[in-house]
Amino acid sequence: MEENLFEPKGILPDRKIKQMCNQGLIQATHQITESQIQPASLDLRLGNIAHRVRVSFLTNKQGRITNRIEEFGMHTISIEEGAVLEKGCVYVIPLMESLHLPKGISGVANAKSTTGRLDLLTRLITDHGSEFDRIEDGYNGPLYAEVCPRSFSVFVRQGTLLNQVRFGNGTNQLSEDDYNQICKANGIDSNKVNIEDGLDFSVDLKLEDNLVGYKAKQHTGIIDLAKSNNYSPKEFWDPVYSINQHIILDPGSFYILASQEEVTIPPGYAAEMTPYIPMVGEFRVHYAGFFDPGFGYRGTGGAGSRGVLEVRCHEVPFLLEHGQKMGKLVFEKMMAEPENPYGSQNYSNYQGQSLKLSRHFKVSN
Numbered sequence: 525m526e527e528n529l530f531e532p533k534g535i536l537p538d539r540k541i542k543q544m545c546n547q548g549l550i551q552a553t554h555q556i557t558e559s560q561i562q563p564a565s566l567d568l569r570l571g572n573i574a575h576r577v578r579v580s581f582l583t584n585k586q587g588r589i590t591n592r593i594e595e596f597g598m599h600t601i602s603i604e605e606g607a608v609l610e611k612g613c614v615y616v617i618p619l620m621e622s623l624h625l626p627k628g629i630s631g632v633a634n635a636k637s638t639t640g641r642l643d644l645l646t647r648l649i650t651d652h653g654s655e656f657d658r659i660e661d662g663y664n665g666p667l668y669a670e671v672c673p674r675s676f677s678v679f680v681r682q683g684t685l686l687n688q689v690r691f692g693n694g695t696n697q698l699s700e701d702d703y704n705q706i707c708k709a710n711g712i713d714s715n716k717v718n719i720e721d722g723l724d725f726s727v728d729l730k731l732e733d734n735l736v737g738y739k740a741k742q743h744t745g746i747i748d749l750a751k752s753n754n755y756s757p758k759e760f761w762d763p764v765y766s767i768n769q770h771i772i773l774d775p776g777s778f779y780i781l782a783s784q785e786e787v788t789i790p791p792g793y794a795a796e797m798t799p800y801i802p803m804v805g806e807f808r809v810h811y812a813g814f815f816d817p818g819f820g821y822r823g824t825g826g827a828g829s830r831g832v833l834e835v836r837c838h839e840v841p842f843l844l845e846h847g848q849k850m851g852k853l854v855f856e857k858m859m860a861e862p863e864n865p866y867g868s869q870n871y872s873n874y875q876g877q878s879l880k881l882s883r884h885f886k887v888s889n
Contacts, residue, residue, distance in 0.1 A: 527852065528804070529543055529544075529547075529630060530768070531693075531695040532564050532696060532859060533592045533692075533693050533695065533856050533857075533859065534692060534694075534695075534696035534860075535691070535692045535794050535856055535858050535859060536692060536693075536859055536862055537563065537564060537858055537860050537861060537862040537863070538563055539758045539860075539862070539863050540564075540859060541561050541668035543808070544691070545561075545573040548605070548624060548858070549623070549624050549625060549626065549790075550570075550621060550622075551621070551815055552606060554573065554620055554683070556630050556651065562688065562793060562796045562866075563791075563814070563864060563865050563866050564817055564862060565690045565813075566689050566691075567688045568619045568648075568667065568685065568688060568689060569619060569621065569685060569690050570590045570617050570620070570669065570683065570684045570686065571603075571618040571620050572599070572602060572603060572604040572611065572681075572682045573600055573601065573602055573618065573682065574601050574603050574617045574765040574869075575598050575599075575600050575613070575615060575616045576597070576598045576600070577597050577598060577615065577684055578614070579596055579597060580614055580672070581596060582654060583649070583650075583653070583654075584654055585654070585761065585798060586653070587651070589649060589651055590794055591618075593616060597616075597829040603680055603684075604671055604682045605682075607672060607679070607680065608677055608679050609678050609679075609680055610677050610745055611673045611674070611677045612672075612673070612718075613672065613673075614670065614672045616649070616669070616671075617668060617669045617670060618666060618667075618749060619669055620665055620667065620669055620875070622784060622821075623663050623664065624664050625659070625660065625662050625663050626662060627661065627696070627874060628662070628693050628833065629661065629662065629691055629692070630660060630661040630662075630663070630693075631663070631692075632658060632690050632692070633647070633648035633657040633658075634687060634793045634812060635687050635688075635795070636686060636812055637688065637812045637832070637874055638749075638882045638883055638884075639809030639811070639813070640812030641780060641832065641834060642673075642676060642678065642882055643673070643674040643675035643791065643811070643834070643836070644676075644678060644685045644686065645668070645671070645811065646669055647669070648668070648669060648670075648687055648689065649669075649826070650663060650667060650668070651665045651667060652664065653797075653801040663675070667689075668697065668822065669685065669686055669687055674729070674884075675740035676747050676760065677744065677870070678747050678748075678749055678862065679746050679747065679749060680749055681750065684749050684750070686749075688830060690794070690814065692856075693811070695853075695882075696856070696858075697857075698720070698856075698857055700720065702793070702855075702857065703832050706719060706723075706793065706855055707719065709821075710723060710785070710786075710788050719738065719855065720782055721854075722738075722798055722852030723785070723852060724785075724829060724832070724849055724851075725754065725783050725785060725850045725852060726782060726783065726784045726785065726847045726848060726849050727781050727783065727846065728781070728782050728846065729766040729769050729770060729782040729844070729847075730769055731878070732767075733781065735761075735763055735764070735765075736764055736765065736767050736781060736879070737771070737780055737781040738761040738763060738764060738779065738879075738881060739761065739762045739774075739778070739779050739881065740778040741761060743752050743759045744759060745759065747760070747884055747886070748806070748807065750883060753883065753884075753887070754884055754885075754888055755886065756844040756885070756886055757881060757885045758869070761780075766781065766846070769845060769846035770844060770845045770846065771843075771844050772841050772843055772844070773835065774837060775821060775837050775838065775841060778834070778835070778836050779834075779836075779837075780830055780832060780833070780835075780879070781833040781835055782829075782830045782879040782880075783831035783850070784846075785830070785831065786828050786829060787820045787829055787831050787853065788820040788821055788822075789815050789816065789817055789818060789819040789821065789866070790817070790818075791821065791823075791860050791861045791862065792860075793815065793817060793856065793857055793880050794816060794817055795814075795815040795853045795855045795856070796814055796815065796853070797815070797851050797853055798813075798852045798853075805834060807842055807844075808835070808836045809834065809850045809851050811834040811836065815831075815853065816865070817858055817861065817865050818865025818866035818867050820875075820887065821866070821868045824867030826867050829874070829875060830837070830877060830878050831853070833850055835850075
């Protein structure tokens with residue numbers, strides 16, 4: 525193993541992930557491509573089959589995913605040439621990638637931004653795992669995606685990218701200089717915020733023409749995840765307009781909204797939106813919570829980038845007001861700055877964004 529591959533502590537940047545691939549710590553049934561390696565994460569690809577299962581599940585310290593599939597599986601479909609995953613159904617899909625992590629290295633997974641904007645619930649599960657989207661220190665084994673389309677049925681195929689994983693070797697404690705740099709980049713007075721708790725995220729309900737979001741339609745066609753700039757938003761989404769700077773969320777409905785804050789992630793840091801907190805309101809925020817180094821960064825063309833909020837309302841109607849807190853953005857230090865921060869490559873779909881649907885939809889109606 526290359527000396528100091530995992531030093532100092534922090535989240536591994538792109539070049540370290542490449543080294544992990546070269547050393548066999550990350551393996552795959554098909555060669556890992558350059559485009560899978562993001563500034564602070566690795567995109568994971570669906571394998572060639574999908575198991576339709578009765579229930580969502582985790583294993584335990586002694587359990588394996590294959591045993592759960594045998595117990596709760598309904599049928600298996602081939603997705604090698606493509607197949608439809610039906611809205612409201614739960615699937616477990618083996619991923620092309622597997623891990624052989626050394627002691628001290630763990631992983632955290634999350635849905636990709638495009639996945640979250642389609643209300644496509646995607647979570648990583650592993651053998652012997654007791655939590656979704658968590659890979660234990662030193663894990664050696666296969667990876668699976670649990671996939672449940674919530675609003676739209678989707679067409680997937682072998683190699684489709686739905687989620688991603690970050691690797692780290694413990695937390696690199698943020699210093700006072702780090703706090704000041706992050707606060708300065710985000711236009712915040714460092715004396716008025718405790719960045720250890722995260723930066724507050726709030727919703728913007730004062731956008732131009734009062735168009736503040738989109739609400740998923742109930743009965744739509746299929747979305748082919750391989751197609752970009754292909755679908756009319758009118759066929760899948762209803763526009764949401766604010767009245768007196770508020771909207772009412774309908775139970776069971778899914779919304780795309782935008783943050784009031786313009787977010788900046790300096791290249792030496794990565795961030796994640798914290799999970800929904802019940803005390804905040806009658807809704808869930810955050811399906812795709814990773815913010816890459818360089819997101820919103822002026823040096824990579826990201827000045828003015830908003831956070832897009834993926835919101836699902838729960839059991840009762842809920843009044844959402846302009847500026848209402850929706851969550852927090854928690855920062856971690858990178859082991860080193862990435863070679864290619866977010867926005868420096870052509871595939872950075874959401875740099876400089878405001879309110880924006882996934883790349884599958886035409887920009888103009």
